[in-house]
Amino acid sequence: MAFEKYDFTPITQSIHQGLIENVSPLLTTIIEWTIIGVLYLLFIAVFGLFLVYAERKVCAAFQQRLGPMRVGPWGIIQTIADFIKLLMKELITPKSVDKFLYNLAPFIVIIVPFLTISVIPFAPGLQSLDFDIGIFFVTAVSSVGVIGVLLAGWASNNKYSLIGGMRSGAQIVSYELSVGMSLITMVILAGTMQVSEIVELQRGGWFLFKGHIPALIAFTIFVIAGTAETNRGPFDLAEAESELTAGFHTEYSGIKFAFFFLAEYINLFIVSAMATIVFLGGWMPFHFGDWAAFNNVMDFIPGLVWFFLKVFGIIFLIMWFKWTFPRLRIDQILTLEWKYLLPINLFNILLMATMVLLGWHW
């Protein structure tokens, strides 16, 4: 097919071949790791800053404002300026904090997106880790973040932080179930946990359409639970500024605060990317039945562009409900998960399993 020409495998293969022929295998591995590490670092920093800018612009549009307009044309370098400001700010460590845990917390929080991002295929051949248990890896690794949040809440020695940390702990632990289960629903349909394989299986049609009713339910639950897991509104109880001032990161300043901030946005990207991969066909172009001409035109758009288009669609959706809904209360959040989403999810898994067994999917 036409979009195969956008495959990144030849490029990565040729780099690998070039290195292995000239230097020792050990050095090859080290160089490759460094390149990948630097690329991910760059991507996370730049994309995080971009998302902050996008959020400010999107929320400004909802609120009938212009948003940042002063630094650079349309304020495009506003977030870079903000980041420089955060870098230069004094790192204040309050007197009575648990110093080791207080300093450790932001690093744990920022590590999670770095680990998770490694299994995400951006385009054909543009994926650094292709496990056969990729989905499992994502759900496992994304749970680590809650430790950072709990540590930050506990070590800050501030009552607001503590309440925020505890809320966040209860919330993330609960919603992980829903995230995991809605992914499992789709794994049943796919029959594999390998991320690249899941994308490949959607060549004939995205899983959202292939799995129709149960997939739609799973998608809805995944977006809701994903939002809750990233601590974004209407589930932003952990930092609920009208109640807890800033929640678990009240006592952090400068770059440590920026870590929490950046991690939130990269987690937002990861949730959207997972939704894209599992439900919307990853980098697969949009095809409509047997409209050959239409499908051919779609094939000319590179996979990378498709991937980011879908990701931005979901990010916009999540931002949309952040800026529309009021915040839930902690018991309501837990009720929503344990009394509604979890039973629906369990039922949905059965439904999907039955459907796959009887071959009712397209």
Place this chain on the structure above:
Amino acid sequence: MAEIIEKLITTDEIKTDEYLVNIGPQHPSTHGVLRLLTKLEGEIVHNVEPHIGYIHSGIEKMTEALSYPQIVHLTDRMDYLSAHMNNEAVCLCVENALQVEVPERVKYIRTIFDELQRLASHQLWWCASGMDLGALTAFFYGLRDREDILDIFEETCGARLTLNYSVPGGVMFDIHPNFQKNVKAFITKFRKKLPEYDKLLTDNIIFQNRTKGIGILSKEDAIAYGVTGPTGRASGFSCDVRKHHPYSAYPYIKFEEKMGTEGDSFTRWKLRMDEMWESMNIIEQLIDNIPEGDFAVKMKGVIKLPEGEFYQRVESARGEFGVYIVSDGKKNPYRVKFRSPGFSNLFTINHIAKGWKIADLVAIMATFDLVIPDIDR
């Protein structure tokens, strides 16, 4: 398992303690420098103790050294969101004491300004409450529409927040030629906007879950604590001064005193939203019928009240605002006491927030519509 947990809780190994959290004096949801000393167990509020006095400005004491027209200027620094009602209360008190009859035109203008001020205040209230509940976008919508009212104020009296428009004997200037046209345009526009806001928040399921059945204030408690205004009416306490002790142009017009029965946060919210519709009805009845005439009567250069005690109450946006003047016949009052609605409303908070969660405490505070300088004069 159950016995083990039981044992752990009863012995000191797992002990849950109450802890104190100072909400305020600098806190985003107290809308000013109010300090709530809150005793919590986990998320549950056990006791709320409001501490006030952080912006006490001694207005009541200052008035003893000022002449009556000067006192008017201080009153809009108290409840700055119902500045005109406060001004009017002092003016009415002085006029009644001197038995001055103000022209009909003044009565109409003052009433229209009252209701515009009420609209402006309720708009700021609904958007700020939305923000307290986490709906940040609502804040901008409310402020955007409030701007129109402030522009109308600015055109007529030059000020946007602290109006100082009423003076003993009338109003400071005549209304601007565009006043009637602009007010009518605003009402036409705002009638379309309000249902939109109902859709955004009032009908929202999350919002209803956060407010329905939360922080119930019974009618008996409302009366016992002296709760007035929309907060009292939401509990079924008929306390509208405009209805029971009409002043200015209120006797001439037909309007409904909006009442609630539940007394929970949602009723308080709904009632204020309904009051905005009622305010628009009142303005529409008056705006075309402003009689011709003077905008003020000539008062003496130095106003001296006869010896005695004078009291005047008006319905401000938050409830019953009263001015009590004790005069010894000089040009300064002997003693002035302001009865501010926020003060009585605030102190019910311990009674009704007990047993609810911190998030509910914020919701209750939001629907009480507290303005701190009103409490701390």
